[in-house]
Amino acid sequence: MATGSSVSLSVTANGSRPFSYQWQIGGVNLSGATDETYRISNAQAADAGSYTVLVSNSLGSTKSNTATITVTSSTVVIRNSNQMVTTGHAVSFTAENAAAGGEWQLSSDGGSTWSGVTGSATYRNVNTATLDITGVSSAMSGNRYRYVTSGDTSNAATLTVSPAYFPFPTGIAADVRAIFSSATPPPTRSRRFPPVERSVRSPVPPGRPHRRRQRLRRRFNDPAGVTAASDGTLGVADSANGTIRQISSGGTVSTLAGSTSNRGNADGNGRWRRFPPRSASPGCNGDFYVTDP
Numbered sequence: 001m002a003t004g005s006s007v008s009l010s011v012t013a014n015g016s017r018p019f020s021y022q023w024q025i026g027g028v029n030l031s032g033a034t035d036e037t038y039r040i041s042n043a044q045a046a047d048a049g050s051y052t053v054l055v056s057n058s059l060g061s062t063k064s065n066t067a068t069i070t071v072t073s074s075t076v077v078i079r080n081s082n083q084m085v086t087t088g089h090a091v092s093f094t095a096e097n098a099a100a101g102g103e104w105q106l107s108s109d110g111g112s113t114w115s116g117v118t119g120s121a122t123y124r125n126v127n128t129a130t131l132d133i134t135g136v137s138s139a140m141s142g143n144r145y146r147y148v149t150s151g152d153t154s155n156a157a158t159l160t161v162s163p164a165y166f167p168f169p170t171g172i173a174a175d176v177r178a179i180f181s182s183a184t185p186p187p188t189r190s191r192r193f194p195p196v197e198r199s200v201r202s203p204v205p206p207g208r209p210h211r212r213r214q215r216l217r218r219r220f221n222d223p224a225g226v227t228a229a230s231d232g233t234l235g236v237a238d239s240a241n242g243t244i245r246q247i248s249s250g251g252t253v254s255t256l257a258g259s260t261s262n263r264g265n266a267d268g269n270g271r272w273r274r275f276p277p278r279s280a281s282p283g284c285n286g287d288f289y290v291t292d293p
Helices: none
Strands: 007-010 020-025 037-040 049-057 060-063 067-069 082-086 091-096 103-107 130-133 144-149 157-162 171-174 180-183 191-193 212-214 223-228 234-238 243-247 253-258 272-274 279-282 288-291
Touching: 082 091, 091 144
Parallel strands: 082 157
Antiparallel strands: 007 037, 020 049, 049 060, 049 067, 091 130, 103 144, 144 157, 171 180, 180 191, 212 272, 223 234, 234 243, 243 253, 279 288
């Protein structure tokens, strides 16, 4: 088998159950290999050898016959074999020393099974040395890719897809479709994302002093900007939390993008209290919206 390939070894035992299994290579136990099937994904030179399995039950144990695996070195190599991108972005994998007429293959089960990649709006150049992937989704995280030619198979490349990450967003704007755009400091760039389904705004009714607001259980950590969309929703650059938040016209806060799992947001309703205003924006219904540090 070629480097980067996958193979499964299985054993069938007869007798009194239950059985226990211990796979070995060269007579040495393989850690964690205690099922009736042993799988090798993305085979490397170290996987070559003689495999046996020790099968045991209450009456004793016996060793299987030997299965020999040979791993041949591949001249086709994917250098950028592990890549991480955020949802919606593009990524490419390049197979070096690849002969013409090959194909890219995909595995979504950790390398146990492989199938040819079909050209589509997501996958382009599926029969060339460079596979282009656009508009990646979270469902593609963990996918493995390899390039296969006649008699040769590359190593496997792993794609990891993470949620959009905003390192201290500093600005936000909305267009007439309620599509929000955020700006983050270099070397990152502006990002655009649509609103989510209406899911807490802090309106200050006309005539009410600006120093008062409704205290929210939904917390903002150093919000750096706020804007109102034409449908009455607000977008908030929740800077220190690294997220972009939406405040619906019905008084509900939701997170549009970014990760809050490590920044401790708490959501809900509360009471009025004083605060030092930092920035404000009028909504389409005449309310006055304020953010504070």
